[in-house]
Amino acid sequence: MPIEVIAFDADDTLWVNEPYFQETERRFCELLEDYLPQHTVSRELLQTEIANLRLYGFGVKSFMLSMIETAIQVSEGTLGIRVIEKIIQEGKSMLDHPIELLDGVETLLEQLKGHYRLVVATKGDLLDQERKLKKSGLEHFFHHIEIMSDKQEADYEKLIRHLDIQPDQFLMIGNSLKSDVLPVLNIGGHGCHVPYHTTWEHEKIDFHLEHPNFRAVETIAEVSAFLLPRIEPA
Amino acid sequence: MPIEVIAFDADDTLWVNEPYFQETERRFCELLEDYLPQHTVSRELLQTEIANLRLYGFGVKSFMLSMIETAIQVSEGTLGIRVIEKIIQEGKSMLDHPIELLDGVETLLEQLKGHYRLVVATKGDLLDQERKLKKSGLEHFFHHIEIMSDKQEADYEKLIRHLDIQPDQFLMIGNSLKSDVLPVLNIGGHGCHVPYHTTWEHEKIDFHLEHPNFRAVETIAEVSAFLLPRIEPA
Numbered sequence: 001m002p003i004e005v006i007a008f009d010a011d012d013t014l015w016v017n018e019p020y021f022q023e024t025e026r027r028f029c030e031l032l033e034d035y036l037p038q039h040t041v042s043r044e045l046l047q048t049e050i051a052n053l054r055l056y057g058f059g060v061k062s063f064m065l066s067m068i069e070t071a072i073q074v075s076e077g078t079l080g081i082r083v084i085e086k087i088i089q090e091g092k093s094m095l096d097h098p099i100e101l102l103d104g105v106e107t108l109l110e111q112l113k114g115h116y117r118l119v120v121a122t123k124g125d126l127l128d129q130e131r132k133l134k135k136s137g138l139e140h141f142f143h144h145i146e147i148m149s150d151k152q153e154a155d156y157e158k159l160i161r162h163l164d165i166q167p168d169q170f171l172m173i174g175n176s177l178k179s180d181v182l183p184v185l186n187i188g189g190h191g192c193h194v195p196y197h198t199t200w201e202h203e204k205i206d207f208h209l210e211h212p213n214f215r216a217v218e219t220i221a222e223v224s225a226f227l228l229p230r231i232e233p234a
Numbered sequence: 235m236p237i238e239v240i241a242f243d244a245d246d247t248l249w250v251n252e253p254y255f256q257e258t259e260r261r262f263c264e265l266l267e268d269y270l271p272q273h274t275v276s277r278e279l280l281q282t283e284i285a286n287l288r289l290y291g292f293g294v295k296s297f298m299l300s301m302i303e304t305a306i307q308v309s310e311g312t313l314g315i316r317v318i319e320k321i322i323q324e325g326k327s328m329l330d331h332p333i334e335l336l337d338g339v340e341t342l343l344e345q346l347k348g349h350y351r352l353v354v355a356t357k358g359d360l361l362d363q364e365r366k367l368k369k370s371g372l373e374h375f376f377h378h379i380e381i382m383s384d385k386q387e388a389d390y391e392k393l394i395r396h397l398d399i400q401p402d403q404f405l406m407i408g409n410s411l412k413s414d415v416l417p418v419l420n421i422g423g424h425g426c427h428v429p430y431h432t433t434w435e436h437e438k439i440d441f442h443l444e445h446p447n448f449r450a451v452e453t454i455a456e457v458s459a460f461l462l463p464r465i466e467p468a
Binding site for chain 1: 289290291295296298299302303306309311312313315316318319322325326329330359360361362364378381383396
């Protein structure tokens with residue numbers, strides 16, 4: 001059946017996200033360089049984040065709590081309290097950051113609008129993602145925003161049932177093969193990978209992918225090339 | 235039109251929640267009593283929580299971050315780092331707490347099942363609320379769980395559109411007049427208030443309510459009395 005619903009990942013697919021995390025992490029590691037070399041702090045932080053994923057999930061607040069926990073560990077409890085204050089300030093300014101759209105996103109959405117049901121399907125914090133969508137000015141393009149607690153096969157199955165379509169009517173576009181593409185292909189949907197220059201360590205996956213329902217593009221603008229022929233046949 | 239969808243608030247309507255916050259807050263205030271009297275710390279915490287609502291939203295992680303911020307403020311930066319560690323532990327054990335169902339909930343859901351579309355409509359953190367619903371053993375009763383970033387009129391309007399029903403086909407049941415009842419009545423839905431013995435300060439509202447679409451009950455078991463006659467007429 002033809003594609004009916006196109007779901008977009010949000011962070012680093014529609015707008016810039018990961019660089020803010022990396023920028024904050026860089027300053028965090030600097031704050032703690034009296035205790036440990038920056039790359040060691042960075043590794044410790046990643047371990048704390050992964051250990052906390054089950055309890056905290058994704059998003060800025062989880063990141064803040066993991067930075068605080070890592071700072072205490074790294075300093076073996078000798079940390080000055082002002083460092084904690086600094087981490088909280090960093091987190092708050094991440095939450096308040098203006099949205100920077102990625103190139104080509106708005107044009108593509110304008111082209112697809114009216115031809116497909118467009119949704120946002122993203123992990124992270126509901127309040128934070130809703131705020132970002134509002135600030136992005138893209139809200140009117142989307143039927144709704146789906147905040148997923150995870151992006152595994154069962155989560156996509158739930159989303160597709162919820163959208164009241166068959167898996168092969170669903171296309172997911174995103175920058176993560178692991179989260180946005182592979183689970184969708186595995187349940188019979190379509191996946192399109194748009195690379196982003198920085199991807200969170202935990203999301204990285206080495207994979208050469210060939211699949212009838214899979215498309216790889218270099219930039220999001222190329223997506224229209226395989227979706228628009230349906231609308232305007234030559 | 236007859237009621238088609240019944241939405242339940244989750245925390246302190248289906249299961250115990252607020253007492254865990256209050257218990258944690260009590261221990262938090264004890265931790266800081268060297269700096270300020272417990273009731274002053276409690277007031278400071280409430281102020282911090284309200285100031286952070288816009289950025290953080292609801293839920294345990296927000297509560298953890300507000301406790302950390304309050305502890306630093308109250309101690310004027312002289313706090314020992316172990317107190318921060320203790321706050322993080324407290325928050326993690328809140329997130330890992332077993333679910334304690336409120337009396338009558340399971341029986342009521344069993345009675346309503348198959349006669350209405352049942353949903354959970356709750357504020358808070360997606361991951362946290364999904365986990366609680368799973369742990370509660372109630373998941374199979376519900377069509378889906380709707381995590382709302384807020385519970386204002388516009389949020390309920392969105393939910394009702396999403397459910398594809400008219401406002402007068404919607405009944406919301408919850409322990410907060412302010413969040414679960416008033417906004418729903420204002421947009422033409424039905425509301426039912428089930429009191430809970432502790433309600434968060436910020437949610438308290440003094441109100442004598444008379445409205446054709448409003449019902450007040452003392453316990454959730456009484457809900458069946460006005461919903462079941464439709465199913466089994468005398």
